[in-house]
Amino acid sequence: MELLKKRILQDGRCLEGGILKVDSFINHQMDPGLMKALAVEFVRRFAAERINKVMTIEASGIAPAIMVGFLLDLPVVFAKKKRPKTMADMLSTTVHSFTKDRDYDVCISREFLTPADRVLFIDDFLAYGNAALGASRLIHAAGATLCGMGFIIEKAFQDGGRRLRERGIRVESLAIIESLDDCRIRFRE
Amino acid sequence: MELLKKRILQDGRCLEGGILKVDSFINHQMDPGLMKALAVEFVRRFAAERINKVMTIEASGIAPAIMVGFLLDLPVVFAKKKRPKTMADMLSTTVHSFTKDRDYDVCISREFLTPADRVLFIDDFLAYGNAALGASRLIHAAGATLCGMGFIIEKAFQDGGRRLRERGIRVESLAIIESLDDCRIRFRE
Numbered sequence: 001m002e003l004l005k006k007r008i009l010q011d012g013r014c015l016e017g018g019i020l021k022v023d024s025f026i027n028h029q030m031d032p033g034l035m036k037a038l039a040v041e042f043v044r045r046f047a048a049e050r051i052n053k054v055m056t057i058e059a060s061g062i063a064p065a066i067m068v069g070f071l072l073d074l075p076v077v078f079a080k081k082k083r084p085k086t087m088a089d090m091l092s093t094t095v096h097s098f099t100k101d102r103d104y105d106v107c108i109s110r111e112f113l114t115p116a117d118r119v120l121f122i123d124d125f126l127a128y129g130n131a132a133l134g135a136s137r138l139i140h141a142a143g144a145t146l147c148g149m150g151f152i153i154e155k156a157f158q159d160g161g162r163r164l165r166e167r168g169i170r171v172e173s174l175a176i177i178e179s180l181d182d183c184r185i186r187f188r189e
Numbered sequence: 190m191e192l193l194k195k196r197i198l199q200d201g202r203c204l205e206g207g208i209l210k211v212d213s214f215i216n217h218q219m220d221p222g223l224m225k226a227l228a229v230e231f232v233r234r235f236a237a238e239r240i241n242k243v244m245t246i247e248a249s250g251i252a253p254a255i256m257v258g259f260l261l262d263l264p265v266v267f268a269k270k271k272r273p274k275t276m277a278d279m280l281s282t283t284v285h286s287f288t289k290d291r292d293y294d295v296c297i298s299r300e301f302l303t304p305a306d307r308v309l310f311i312d313d314f315l316a317y318g319n320a321a322l323g324a325s326r327l328i329h330a331a332g333a334t335l336c337g338m339g340f341i342i343e344k345a346f347q348d349g350g351r352r353l354r355e356r357g358i359r360v361e362s363l364a365i366i367e368s369l370d371d372c373r374i375r376f377r378e
Binding site: 015019021023024028029030031032033035036058059062063066067069070073074075076077078080084085086087099100108109111112 | 204208210212213217218219220221222224225247248251252255256258259262263264265266267269273274275276288289297298300301
């Protein structure tokens with residue numbers, strides 16, 4: 001998606017260790033107009049699937065997910081990284097974050113992820129794919145159907161895309177970073 | 190706001206200990222159409238303020254905040270509850286959560302909260318007001334101006350509204366719960 005690639009080149013910053021900072025417009029400060037444009041593109045790409053629910057994981061997936069839900073008039077559910085005291089019947093799985101080098105639990109209420117749900121999962125980043133695989137485990141455990149996964153940015157050199165696609169999951173990423181070597185952003189054409 | 194009150198009566202659930210569960214449409218599963226309608230109401234109420242930034246705290250403030258930012262074409266920044274490794278020049282404050290009975294830090298990059306910013310703070314719940322007061326400390330420390338605070342639901346019996354208003358902060362809550370005694374939801378008229 002050209003608009004997004006241009007914005008990444010303009011406002012993204014590359015740090016040592018394969019880190020791409022997009023915190024001025026995606027995951028700390030957010031540009032709502034851009035989020036809406038990204039959501040339109042997700043809707044286009046997944047238009048043929050019979051989706052009836054959008055799912056994400058807190059926190060930076062919420063903005064693009066709510067925009068997709070708004071455009072499609074569908075409920076959006078976000079998996080939580082801490083178990084709320086008041087959540088009773090809950091599905092949970094453990095996810096390892098490479099970026100933060102720690103494990104965390106993600107959980108979702110069975111009430112809002114059911115066998116009737118055909119789910120589009122949306123998140124900001126696809127890196128090693130552990131969060132996305134955690135989401136797919138929750139969807140599987142709920143007996144729901146995973147229709148596809150949409151990411152704003154995929155880091156192709158961190159293997160998550162391959163791991164998801166080889167499981168037969170339909171993955172759509174709006175910008176795919178081929179490499180960040182020498183702190184230069186190279187997109188996959 | 191009548192639409193919201195009706196929805197709370199229809200889908201909200203009252204638990205022991207003054208807890209109002211709205212996790213089927215606000216803070217776990219979310220209704221994007223409702224979020225947009227709530228954002229329109231926030232825009233109406235704060236239309237006269239010269240706002241140039243919307244701020245919230247992750248995670249359940251993000252959906253209403255991004256909708257307000259979308260309608261007003263303004264950037265939205267969310268304070269984080271964990272300090273990201275890659276955040277350099279950061280403002281931070283400690284907030285006590287009565288609900289979870291623990292302290293947590295909220296932080297925001299100085300890059301995205303500056304003396305030029307006139308901030309509308311948006312969140313889902315106003316209870317004891319500690320998170321909102323934490324946000325106002327961050328705004329003050331950044332030298333930014335707090336134009337107002339908008340909440341989807343205020344629990345009037347938990348005192349946060351009084352604490353904010355007596356500091357001269359303009360507070361607008363779209364539904365004000367007078368009491369949840371005997372697990373009955375009573376709104377302030």
